[in-house]
Amino acid sequence: EVQLEESGGGLVQSGGSLRLSCAASVFTFTDYAMSWVRLAPGKGLEWVSAISGSGYTTYYADSVKGRFTISRDNSKNTLYLQMNSLRVEDTAVYYCAKARRGVIPFDSWGQGTLVTVSS
Amino acid sequence: QSALTQPASVSGSPGQSITISCTGTSSDVGGYNYVSWYQQHPGKAPKLMIYDVSNRPSGVSDRFSGSKSGNTASLTISGLQAEDEADYYCSSYTSSSTVFFGGGTKLTVL
Numbered sequence: 001e002v003q004l005e006e007s008g009g010g011l012v013q014s015g016g017s018l019r020l021s022c023a024a025s026v027f028t029f030t031d032y033a034m035s036w037v038r039l040a041p042g043k044g045l046e047w048v049s050a051i052s053g054s055g056y057t058t059y060y061a062d063s064v065k066g067r068f069t070i071s072r073d074n075s076k077n078t079l080y081l082q083m084n085s086l087r088v089e090d091t092a093v094y095y096c097a098k099a100r101r102g103v104i105p106f107d108s109w110g111q112g113t114l115v116t117v118s119s
Numbered sequence: 120q121s122a123l124t125q126p127a128s129v130s131g132s133p134g135q136s137i138t139i140s141c142t143g144t145s146s147d148v149g150g151y152n153y154v155s156w157y158q159q160h161p162g163k164a165p166k167l168m169i170y171d172v173s174n175r176p177s178g179v180s181d182r183f184s185g186s187k188s189g190n191t192a193s194l195t196i197s198g199l200q201a202e203d204e205a206d207y208y209c210s211s212y213t214s215s216s217t218v219f220f221g222g223g224t225k226l227t228v229l
Contacts, residue, residue, distance in 0.1 A: 035218070037165075044223035045157070045165065045208050059216050095164060104212055105155035105170035112164060 002027050002108035004096050009113030016086050016117070022079040022096030022110055029077040030054070033099040035106060036070065036081045038092035038115075048094070049081065050103050059103065064090075086117045122219035123148065123209055130227040136197040139224045141209030142190060147219050149190035153212035156185060156194045159223075160205045168207075169194060196226070204228045 008020040020036070035050040049070040050059040058070050069082040079096050093114050097106035124142040131137040141148065141156075148154055154172045157165040167176050169185035172192060182197045192211070196203055209221040 037220075039159075044206075045159075045210075045220040047210070047218035047220060050218070061217060097165075100167075100170060100176075102153075102212075103216070104153055104210060104218055105167055106157070106165070106210075107167050107170070107176060109164040109166075 002098060004098065004108060004110035006094065006096050006110045006113035009094065009115045011116045011118060012086055014086060014088055014117055014119050017082070017084045018086065018115060020081040020083070020094055020096075020113060020115070022081075024077045024079065024096075024098070027098070027108075029072075030074040032101075033103050034072065034079045035097045035099065035103070036079075037095045037097050037106070037109075038090075039095070039112070040089070040092040043092075046092075050099075051079070083115070086115075088117050088119050091115060091117045122213075123211060123221035125207075125209060125221035125224045127222070128225045128227065130229055131199045132229045133199050133201065135199050136195060137199060137226065138196075139194045139207055139209075139226070141192040141194070141211075141221050143192075143211055143219065144190055146214040147211040148187065148192050148209075150214060151212050152187070154185070154187060154192040155210050156183075157208045157210065158203075158205045159208065165208065199228050201228050 036048040093112040098108040100107040156169040
């Protein structure tokens with residue numbers, strides 16, 4: 001069974017930075033695109049960013065473009081999300097998700113890591 | 120406001136059927152057969168229930184089915200069970216190579 005484990009969440013002040021990690025196992029990591037999806041308190045799921053299996057192609061939601069950077073280290077089976085210029089509205093549980101093929105659908109999810117941005 | 124429109128809530132009694140709609144545009148739902156549906160229980164990770172409009176992953180009950188007409192996709196759950204009570208989200212690939220989710224629908228089993 002696919003395993004995805006996020007880490008790196010925490011409390012940060014508005015304008016600060018944080019880097020999330022997602023350790024993947026039990027599948028050939030380089031064969032699949034990966035995404036970050038977040039769930040803000042009282043709101044619905046929001047796709048944040050995706051990266052191709054090779055890492056050469058990246059995609060971003062308009063809400064994070066220019067502030068967040070997705071990357072992956074295929075030698076370490078690890079996905080990253082560098083979050084800069086954080087805003088209060090970025091407060092959410094962040095999930096990493098594996099694509100079944102292409103960019104979607106997301107057939108495996110981690111348990112999430114909570115990011116809280118204070119003012 | 121979410122990119123895809125879902126009803127905020129639906130409800131049904133055990134054994135009944137319910138349908139959740141997901142309305143987008145020709146640039147997302149209507150333009151691609153890449154609509155998927157996710158079930159999320161409180162405090163848990165989302166679970167893929169339907170992909171590519173109407174396909175079920177292995178292990179998902181055949182009580183769950185999906186369809187699409189024009190810019191609107193639908194998830195139908197037949198033979199409602201107590202454990203179906205959860206939040207349901209649709210999502211779609213878009214012409215901008217991004218992904219939209221719906222705002223989510225809270226299903227209550229009465």
